[in-house]
Amino acid sequence: MNFRIIIVLIASVMLIYSCHSTVDFKDEIDLKVDNLLCQMTLEEKIGQMNQYNGFWDVTGPVPSEENAQTKYEHIKKGWVGSMLNVRGAIKVRKMQSLAVDSSRLGIPMIFGFDVIHGHKTMSPIPLAESASWDLQAIEKSARIAAIEASAEGLNWTFAPMVDISRDARWGRVMEGAGEDTYLAARIGVARINGFQGDDLNSPNTIAACAKHFAGYGFAEAGMDYNTVDVGTTTLHNVIFPPFKAAIDEAKVKTIMNSFNIINGVPATANKWLQRDILKNKWGFEGFVISDWSSGEEMIDHGYAKDLEHVAELSAIGGSDMDMESHAYIKCLAKLVKAGKVEESKVDDAVRRILKVKFELGLFEDPYKYCDESRETELIYHPKHMAAALDMAKKSIVLLKNENQLLPLKKNKSKVAVIGALANDKDSPLGNWRMAADDNTAVSVLEGLKSYGVNYKYAEGAKLITGETAFSAKIKVNTSDKSGFQQAITLAKKSDVVIMVLGEHALHSGEGRSRSRLGLPGVQQELLEAVYKVNQNIVLVLMNGRPLAITWADEHIPAILETWHLGTQTGHAIAEVLYGAYNPSGKLPMTFPRHVGQVPIYYNQYRTGRPGPKTEVFWPHYIDSSEKPLYPFGYGLSYTQFEYSDMSVKVVDNTKVEVKVSVLNSGSVFGEEVVQLYLHDKVASVVRPVKELKGFEKISLKPNQSKEVVFVLTNKELGFYDGAGHFLVEPGEFEVMVGTNSESGLKDNFILTGF
Numbered sequence: 001m002n003f004r005i006i007i008v009l010i011a012s013v014m015l016i017y018s019c020h021s022t023v024d025f026k027d028e029i030d031l032k033v034d035n036l037l038c039q040m041t042l043e044e045k046i047g048q049m050n051q052y053n054g055f056w057d058v059t060g061p062v063p064s065e066e067n068a069q070t071k072y073e074h075i076k077k078g079w080v081g082s083m084l085n086v087r088g089a090i091k092v093r094k095m096q097s098l099a100v101d102s103s104r105l106g107i108p109m110i111f112g113f114d115v116i117h118g119h120k121t122m123s124p125i126p127l128a129e130s131a132s133w134d135l136q137a138i139e140k141s142a143r144i145a146a147i148e149a150s151a152e153g154l155n156w157t158f159a160p161m162v163d164i165s166r167d168a169r170w171g172r173v174m175e176g177a178g179e180d181t182y183l184a185a186r187i188g189v190a191r192i193n194g195f196q197g198d199d200l201n202s203p204n205t206i207a208a209c210a211k212h213f214a215g216y217g218f219a220e221a222g223m224d225y226n227t228v229d230v231g232t233t234t235l236h237n238v239i240f241p242p243f244k245a246a247i248d249e250a251k252v253k254t255i256m257n258s259f260n261i262i263n264g265v266p267a268t269a270n271k272w273l274q275r276d277i278l279k280n281k282w283g284f285e286g287f288v289i290s291d292w293s294s295g296e297e298m299i300d301h302g303y304a305k306d307l308e309h310v311a312e313l314s315a316i317g318g319s320d321m322d323m324e325s326h327a328y329i330k331c332l333a334k335l336v337k338a339g340k341v342e343e344s345k346v347d348d349a350v351r352r353i354l355k356v357k358f359e360l361g362l363f364e365d366p367y368k369y370c371d372e373s374r375e376t377e378l379i380y381h382p383k384h385m386a387a388a389l390d391m392a393k394k395s396i397v398l399l400k401n402e403n404q405l406l407p408l409k410k411n412k413s414k415v416a417v418i419g420a421l422a423n424d425k426d427s428p429l430g431n432w433r434m435a436a437d438d439n440t441a442v443s444v445l446e447g448l449k450s451y452g453v454n455y456k457y458a459e460g461a462k463l464i465t466g467e468t469a470f471s472a473k474i475k476v477n478t479s480d481k482s483g484f485q486q487a488i489t490l491a492k493k494s495d496v497v498i499m500v501l502g503e504h505a506l507h508s509g510e511g512r513s514r515s516r517l518g519l520p521g522v523q524q525e526l527l528e529a530v531y532k533v534n535q536n537i538v539l540v541l542m543n544g545r546p547l548a549i550t551w552a553d554e555h556i557p558a559i560l561e562t563w564h565l566g567t568q569t570g571h572a573i574a575e576v577l578y579g580a581y582n583p584s585g586k587l588p589m590t591f592p593r594h595v596g597q598v599p600i601y602y603n604q605y606r607t608g609r610p611g612p613k614t615e616v617f618w619p620h621y622i623d624s625s626e627k628p629l630y631p632f633g634y635g636l637s638y639t640q641f642e643y644s645d646m647s648v649k650v651v652d653n654t655k656v657e658v659k660v661s662v663l664n665s666g667s668v669f670g671e672e673v674v675q676l677y678l679h680d681k682v683a684s685v686v687r688p689v690k691e692l693k694g695f696e697k698i699s700l701k702p703n704q705s706k707e708v709v710f711v712l713t714n715k716e717l718g719f720y721d722g723a724g725h726f727l728v729e730p731g732e733f734e735v736m737v738g739t740n741s742e743s744g745l746k747d748n749f750i751l752t753g754f
Contacts, residue, residue: 032363033354037347039105042333045350047079048107049321050329051289054086058094078103079329081321081353082156084112087435092153093370100366108366110357115157115195115206116175116432117141119148121384121567122441124395125430125508125544126160126191128563130177130588131635132394133673133697135190141391142194144384146206151378152435153369155360156207158256160191162242163212166599168589169222171512174544174564175432176217178588179601179632181238182692185245192250200253201361203368210246212258212291214239214273219260222598223513228260233685235262236720244282253286253356257319259294265317266301268294269310274318281724287320287352295325307331315341320349385568392565392572397585398636399541402557405496406538407579407638413495415455417445418487418530419523420463421542422500427463430564431509431544440567444500444540447570451578456494460487460526464504474506476521484529491534498577499527500540505564508544517548517595524551531555540573546591553629561585579638584671584697586635586740590628596621602632602741603688633675633692633740639666639702646745648735653752656712660737660745664700673697674708677741678716679734685721690736710737717751 037045055071056063063069074080075098086095092111100106117123123141132138142160149157161175162184177184188210197205214235219226230239246252255278257267267273268290278284295314298304304313311331314322322328335341361368378384398406408415421427421444428441448455460483466475491497501523506512518524528551531537538558541547552559560583565572575581592600611618620626645661664670676694680687693716698706712735718728730751738744 029355029358032358033351036105036107036354037350040350042336042343042346044078044105045346046328046332047074047077048081048350048353049332049346050074050080050326051082051084051112051321051323052080053084053324058086058091072098074329075099075109076102078105078107080109082110082112084323086111087113087152087154089151089153089370089372089375093367096366096370107354108357108362110156110207110360110362111154111369112156112158113149113154114159114432114434115145115149115154116159116434117145117430118388118433118566119145119152119435120379120437121148121381121388122429122433122436123388123391124563124565125174125432126176127174127178127544127588128395128565129391130183130187131397131561131563131585132391133183133586133695134394135186137391137394138187139190139194140387142191143197144387146195146197147204147378148384149435150204150206150369151371151374154206155362155369156209156254157195158209158211159195160188160208160210161212162188162210162246163217164238164242165217166601167217167219167222168517168546168592168598169513169515169595170217170219171224171508171514171545172217172510173546173589174430174508179590180588180603180692181241183588183695185242188242188246189250192246192252196250196253200359203361203371203374207253207356207360208250209254209256209289210243210252211256213243213255213267213278213288214258215262215267216258216260224511225259228262230262232722232724233720236722236724240277243278247282247284253359255284255286255288256291257288257294259291259297261301266294266298266303268319269298269303269313269317271317277724279318285352286356287349288318289321290314290319290323290325293324295319295322295327308335311335312340315345315349320352388566389568389571392568393575393581395563395565395585396572396576396583397561397587397634398583398638399559399561399630399634400553400557401636401638405536405558406560406577408496408538408577410452410578411454414493415453416490416494416497417448417455417457417500418460418491418497418526419500420459420461421502422457422498423459427505428542428564428569429505429566431505431512442568442570444570444573447572447574450571451574451580453574453578455498456490458487458490459483460530461522463521463523474504478521481522481525484526487526488529488533491530494534495536497530497534497537498540499530499537500542501527502542502547503544505544514545515595517546517592517598519547519549527552527556538577540577546587546589548592548594548629550593550629561587579668582638582668582670583635584637584673586633586673586675587630588632590632591630593627593629594624596624597626597628600628603691605686606689631740631742633673634742635673635740637666637670637672639664639668639670641665641670641672641700641739643738643745646737646747648747648749650749650751654713656717656735656749658710658712658735658737659707661705661707662698662700663705664702667702669699669701671697671699672739675738675740675744676710677736677744678712680717680719680729681732681734683719683729683731684727685719687719690741692741708737
């Protein structure tokens with residue numbers, strides 16, 4: 001333990017009775033936190049609420065630029081509670097030593113980073129992982145990410161994103177678990193458990209951050225950072241539950257607020273969200289951090305007049321740590337001294353921040369995450385690579401397989417591979433891969449070659465041109481078709497064509513909203529041109545969101561949704577194409593037929609004119625089906641599953657037991673996600689036509705069957721009204737168990753009272 005910290009803690013014990021003689025401390029950490037708080041000046045307290053982005057290469061000379069020099073001096077004064085985007089054992093140690101060895105109290109900083117889907121070893125993007133519906137695999141993926149991140153000196157990730165979104169135009173759908181609140185809550189808990197582990201004090205665990213609180217995924221028109229306007233029943237029943245599960249079930253240590261407004265108030269200053277709901281009603285004991293400059297952005301919202309006003313509103317509203325607005329460090333002390341912000345609000349925020357630091361063990365050893373030998377040993381560890389491959393295979397969804405074209409037979413046919421993405425080693429890593437090494441993904445071509453497939457390749461057409469990293473718009477190839485003829489000629493000579501098409505990794509992610517959901521650039525034209533000469537096509541989609549691929553669904557015999565699968569992309573796709581792995585993924589988001597259907601989601605409310613009707617007056621489109629292209633929960637297999645013998649039993653009118661038998665009636669081993677949906681037929685608040693309330697992933701050999709049992713309790717049977725009251729009402733319910741949200745066995749039951 002650092003000598004300065006030892007002295008501070010010993011001294012603090014001597015002040016306990018003078019400072020807090022009437023306080024009933026819950027545990028040892030609370031005692032230590034409150035004692036340390038007694039030692040701190042107002043400026044030092046506010047410093048703990050201040051987070052800076054990495055501002056200079058700590059292995060080089062001390063910064064001379066004025067702004068960087070100011071930040072440097074702030075760290076030495078103890079006026080910085082956290083740094084982000086500083087990684088590497090050596091760099092973190094050097095930065096940490098400035099705070100620990102130079103400041104008066106030697107309080108260590110916490111180092112945050114966007115560890116979103118892997119760290120160096122990249123797993124599939126979160127939306128892809130969610131398609132696995134495999135909670136153990138998802139938790140393991142987050143565990144590996146935490147091991148690698150902590151080996152690079154990090155102890156905090158800004159993940160998982162548990163925002164619900166029903167709009168595929170929104171680029172950040174790739175970062176979440178899709179459209180369903182039940183699935184998102186389960187996945188969010190799994191990922192938090194993976195990051196935080198069983199003991200946050202362990203040097204290979206990191207604090208998680210559930211984000212963005214709240215409503216960010218409901219941005220109007222699917223346009224990032226746009227206005228959000230939702231009702232309170234949507235908040236309580238759809239948006240809030242994953243956050244509440246993160247707190248109640250996974251004990252998440254931090255929450256990030258969102259950019260948007262709720263009821264006209266920006267989330268960063270929204271007292272109802274952050275104090276009334278999060279901290280008071282739900283009892284959240286961790287701390288809230290703003291999103292990048294979301295405090296300062298309240299000026300552009302028209303809610304704050306200047307940076308001082310930002311600091312006042314944010315502190316009163318319950319935002320504990322300021323990320324990159326610099327509002328607290330510049331203005332908060334003045335506001336407290338003027339009586340505009342109570343110091344007790346500052347104390348509450350600092351207690352929360354210090355507690356997490358104690359729980360991470362940073363006071364015991366500020367350099368516990370700075371072990372260069374761990375960094376060398378664990379980055380790209382073979383076990384991590386194997387787990388990334390397993391996760392990638394489980395994330396693939398078979399959308400169509402006409403005449404059992406898949407799996408392909410190795411070396412039994414002439415294979416053509418067409419598409420720029422097939423030879424891409426970078427895009428498959430996906431967006432939000434901050435620590436990834438560029439061009440380290442196994443490409444589809446490399447995966448096929450490694451698997452022993454004989455093929456010939458033609459690019460067909462480039463997907464993008466020019467620089468893409470932070471440009472406002474990715475430069476998509478919309479005119480160059482010079483490679484078409486080579487692809488067409490190759491397709492004519494081949495027995496089967498594997499076409500790898502979709503989105504570049506930077507077509508999705510933060511700030512990457514799209515107004516169209518088709519294949520970008522000239523890819524659709526390339527697909528149709530190849531189809532004219534060879535209809536035996538397997539379409540391999542790489543993308544970060546649902547796409548509107550109506551033409552492909554109508555014409556192409558086999559379609560695989562492979563998303564952006566991370567480091568082991570090519571190996572995973574090859575194994576699925578050739579049957580070494582039977583795809584088991586299920587869609588976590590609905591695929592629309594056309595962008596005009598968006599937002600589209602399975603758990604809609606029934607209207608007063610549900611239809612269909614013979615006349616025109618019911619909800620539908622006059623130029624297209626209102627039905628989705630592929631529904632939520634959808635995914636095929638190389639085998640077949642049959643559902644039978646469904647039974648429903650109400651037990652003591654307090655729980656409902658639902659049983660169903662599932663048989664693998666095909667010829668190969670397979671995994672099936674058995675899904676249960678519930679509909680409360682008449683309620684005091686109108687309920688959706690169906691809601692996912694349970695799922696189980698099972699494995700079956702050919703001709704093997706299994707009885708799957710679901711138990712529904714008040715938690716699954718109830719709902720929230722607009723005031724946030726949880727209700728469980730008597731009445732008739734319909735339950736469906738099946739292979740997706742539109743196909744299954746149905747039964748009814750009645751609850752008479754509670």
